[in-house]
Amino acid sequence: MFRSSRGIRRTLARSLVLLPLAAVPAAAQHAAPGADSLPAALSAKVRAAVVDVMQRTHVPSAEVGIVRDGRVAWTAAFGDARLSPPMPATPDMHYAVGSISKQFTTAAVLLLQQEGKLSIDDPVSRWYPELTRASEVTLRNLLSHTSGYQDYAPQDYTIPAWTTPSSADRIVHEWATKPLDFDPGTQYQYSNTNFNILGLIVEKASGQPFWTFLESRVLDPVGLSHTIDLDTQRDQLEPVGYFRNALGPLRPAIPEAPGWYFADGELAMPVGDLLRWDISVMNESLLSHASYAAMESPTRLRNGLYSNYGLGLSVGAWNGRRMISHSGEVGGFVAWNAVLPDDHVAIAVLTNQEASPAAGMIGRAIATLLVPPTGAAAATDVTARAEQLARATLAGLQHGTIDPARFTDNAKFYFNRTALGDYASSLGKLGAIRSLHQTANFDRGGMTYRGFAVEFANGTMVNLSTFTVPDGRYEQFLVEPAE
Numbered sequence: 001m002f003r004s005s006r007g008i009r010r011t012l013a014r015s016l017v018l019l020p021l022a023a024v025p026a027a028a029q030h031a032a033p034g035a036d037s038l039p040a041a042l043s044a045k046v047r048a049a050v051v052d053v054m055q056r057t058h059v060p061s062a063e064v065g066i067v068r069d070g071r072v073a074w075t076a077a078f079g080d081a082r083l084s085p086p087m088p089a090t091p092d093m094h095y096a097v098g099s100i101s102k103q104f105t106t107a108a109v110l111l112l113q114q115e116g117k118l119s120i121d122d123p124v125s126r127w128y129p130e131l132t133r134a135s136e137v138t139l140r141n142l143l144s145h146t147s148g149y150q151d152y153a154p155q156d157y158t159i160p161a162w163t164t165p166s167s168a169d170r171i172v173h174e175w176a177t178k179p180l181d182f183d184p185g186t187q188y189q190y191s192n193t194n195f196n197i198l199g200l201i202v203e204k205a206s207g208q209p210f211w212t213f214l215e216s217r218v219l220d221p222v223g224l225s226h227t228i229d230l231d232t233q234r235d236q237l238e239p240v241g242y243f244r245n246a247l248g249p250l251r252p253a254i255p256e257a258p259g260w261y262f263a264d265g266e267l268a269m270p271v272g273d274l275l276r277w278d279i280s281v282m283n284e285s286l287l288s289h290a291s292y293a294a295m296e297s298p299t300r301l302r303n304g305l306y307s308n309y310g311l312g313l314s315v316g317a318w319n320g321r322r323m324i325s326h327s328g329e330v331g332g333f334v335a336w337n338a339v340l341p342d343d344h345v346a347i348a349v350l351t352n353q354e355a356s357p358a359a360g361m362i363g364r365a366i367a368t369l370l371v372p373p374t375g376a377a378a379a380t381d382v383t384a385r386a387e388q389l390a391r392a393t394l395a396g397l398q399h400g401t402i403d404p405a406r407f408t409d410n411a412k413f414y415f416n417r418t419a420l421g422d423y424a425s426s427l428g429k430l431g432a433i434r435s436l437h438q439t440a441n442f443d444r445g446g447m448t449y450r451g452f453a454v455e456f457a458n459g460t461m462v463n464l465s466t467f468t469v470p471d472g473r474y475e476q477f478l479v480e481p482a483e
Contacts, residue, residue, distance in 0.1 A: 241332010
């Protein structure tokens with residue numbers, strides 16, 4: 001299925017503390033090589049980045065792959081896929097990819113649109129008139145998470161309901177007959193329920209079981225011959241998925257029962273299959289150009305603003321370059337996948353610990369190596385100044401103070417007495433800022449967005465997001481738990 005990266009962020013807010021190097025398990029110290037056509041120096045840096053994150057997060061294992069110049073350039077596996085008895089991870093093992101599956105479901109829907117069997121602007125009522133406000137909710141709303149249907153699986157741990165067999169039809173008719181959380185098209189709110197509905201619609205429009213259509217029309221044409229259906233082929237999953245209670249020991253995760261894996265997150269695969277999919281997206285080899293453009297374009301809401309989600313894909317930028325991506329989580333597994341189509345680069349990371357930030361941390365560390373910030377020394381100076389100002393401002397907030405001249409009226413309204421107190425009480429105890437560096441930079445809404453990764457003296461890491469208006473004042477300065 002299922003669980004969203006936003007849900008992962010909530011879990012990390014409760015429990016993420018990076019442990020000291022001395023506590024690193026032996027599993028993070030060995031690796032199984034796969035393909036490697038990177039320059040030796042770059043390969044060594046990538047390997048070091050993976051090991052560094054694994055040492056800091058204690059994730060049991062990771063399968064990692066890179067596409068460079070439109071070809072698979074590097075794959076490797078690190079750590080132990082099973083802890084007892086130990087079984088080293090290898091690059092050909094199947095890892096669950098969770099909600100990364102949503103882009104495959106999207107491709108199935110768009111194929112059917114290309115064949116005239118449906119339109120993504122059709123109302124849901126064409127197939128399921130009994131669902132809440134089905135005449136107002138379109139397939140496009142489902143694909144872009146703007147439907148208003150409540151998410152049936154936001155938790156980052158296995159709840160009792162998921163241990164009892166179910167079915168997509170039962171799930172949809174329980175959750176998509178509730179009142180909507182908001183009017184269709186007015187908000188973006190991630191919901192796995194949307195993609196279960198889409199999977200059922202694929203069945204009706206194609207006249208085939210969802211997996212049959214997906215395998216024959218999406219997976220096989222792209223060459224994903226090692227991808228499996230987690231719902232019916234879980235016995236082919238070599239790694240064990242793990243979880244951790246706070247900072248306790250790794251324990252085997254509780255798997256979801258049959259019927260809970262469907263079009264929202266039922267795929268498991270080796271990292272090489274995911275990279276082949278990424279190459280097909282870059283080359284636009286399965287769908288029409290118009291279909292890929294629809295997938296990769298941000299969704300416009302009714303108020304005229306845009307979400308950072310297209311159709312089955314997150315839409316954003318990395319160091320000023322276009323990036324489409326998605327994360328995924330099911331019981332015991334977290335995955336992260338990103339494509340920079342204009343640079344012919346892709347990165348895939350598969351891990352076997354639920355609610356762990358390791359997959360995203362590894363992916364972003366590699367992205368920095370492959371697509372560093374662009375521009376001349378002047379751009380570097382701008383970044384350095386932005387980092388310096390952000391560091392000074394954040395240090396002030398650790399003491400509950402801001403310089404009003406650095407903030408717009410909106411931002412000063414946000415930083416009221418309560419907000420300043422919360423920032424001081426939660427950040428002041430973390431110690432001095434050990435490091436702060438910019439991770440993202442793009443323009444939006446007439447402002448400049450910058451994202452920063454921050455580490456404090458006690459090892460806690462957070463993300464900082466800012467918007468600045470043209471005169472340099474902050475319109476936004478928000479701290480969130482690190483992913």
